[in-house]
Amino acid sequence: MVDASATDRAVEAFSLLGDDTRLAILRTLWDAEDPLSFGDLRERVGVRDSGRFNYHLKKLDERFVRKTDEGYELRFAGRRVIGALLEGTYDQADDAEPIPVDGPCLECGAALTYRYEDEIASVSCDEGHDMLKTGVPPGIFAGRDDETLPRVFERYIRRQSEWTKSGFCPNCSGPTSAQVGESELWDRTDYTVVTFTCERCGQTLHSDVAAALLDHPDLVAFAREHGVGVRETPIWELTLLHDAETTVTTDPFRAAVTFRLDGDERTLVVDEAFSVVDVT
Ligand SMILES: [Zn+2]
Ligand SMILES: [Zn+2]
Known part of the structure; x- marks a missing residue:
């Protein structure tokens, strides 16, 4: 979870970005192929008043922007800000x-x-x-x-x-853990899902256990033997997912998912933590 000092640092960082000139500085450094001198950067951003420009640049210094012998360039945090803006996150x-x-x-x-x-x-x-x-x-x-x-x-x-x-939260990059179990979904109580939870921000991702196994190498190879490209085919066109069957046993908990193609089948067995423990 986010501690108080991390929140303070974030509030300070976000407040530093609440200005058009500062965002323009980050964007200009992003677009530049090489580090820029103070004069070049000021000219490209289009601010005449060098004192005013220096004030804004100083606000970004150390956290978002770094000054090297070659000139100013973006730090990692500055690149992430531009990435989020380009992605349209805000x-x-x-x-x-x-x-x-x-x-x-x-x-x-x-x-x-x-x-x-x-x-x-x-x-x-x-x-x-x-x-x-x-x-x-x-x-x-x-x-x-x-x-x-x-x-x-x-x-x-x-x-x-x-x-x-792979163990990374898409929201905050924190570590994730997995839990397989039967869940209530769509008026059914026997739906086998895997829930991934971020240990840092708490974000969860739920997936049908068969769908979550789609990129497992043994399944990708099985599908390939039958001329099906699992990664290339949209999930709604994958008949092997429609025909998959999941059986749950307890003590210890195991969910066995059987995939079928052309009369052939492959079963992947996962434990409670979504580790594949058997393939037949
Ligand atoms: Zn439906
Ligand atoms: Zn997270």
């Missing part, structure tokens, strides 16, 4: 028109629709079964054609999930 997005998605709901087989409302993207059926749902910064979608948005979103959420499974 923008408010326009809600998009719903777009039909070419695949059935895993739960009920109904048609799926992509939506983006209040910076939350989702792929759901009309019965309210969310196949995919998460917050997405608007910059992810900027400049993309409408018909590609569901696929862009799907790739985004899969990368976020891979990052989480």
Whole structure:
């Protein structure tokens, strides 16, 4: 969790950024290929008054910007600020028109629709079964054609999930832990999900256990043997996910997920912490 001194440091850092000239300095240093001298930087930012410019630059010094022998350049924190601005993290997005998605709901087989409302993207059926749902910064979608948005979103959420499974929180980069269990979802009490929780910020990511195993090397290889590219195919078109079957046993807890393709099958068994303990 965030301690008081970290909060103080963050408040101070954010307050330093609350100024157009300072953001322009960061953006200019980002765009520059090499470090810039004081004069070059001031000219590119477009501030005539050198005293005023120096005042703003000093505010960024040490935390966001560093002065080297070659001139001024961005520190890591400065690059992260520009990355978040470009990604649109602090923008408010326009809600998009719903777009039909070419695949059935895993739960009920109904048609799926992509939506983006209040910076939350989702792929759901009309019965309210969310196949995919998460917050997405608007910059992810900027400049993309409408018909590609569901696929862009799907790739985004899969990368976020891979990052989480590798042990990093996509929100704060803190360490994540996994817990597999049966959960109440969509009027069912026997849904087997894996919940990843960030130990630092508490953000959680829930996934169907079969979907969470999609990028496991043994499953990727099994699908490849049958001509299916798991990573390249949108999740709603992966029939092996639709046909997957999960069986849970206790003492010790094990969830066995069987995937089927062309009459052939592969079973991956995970323990409570989502470690694969057996493949058959
Ligand atoms: Zn449904
Ligand atoms: Zn976190």
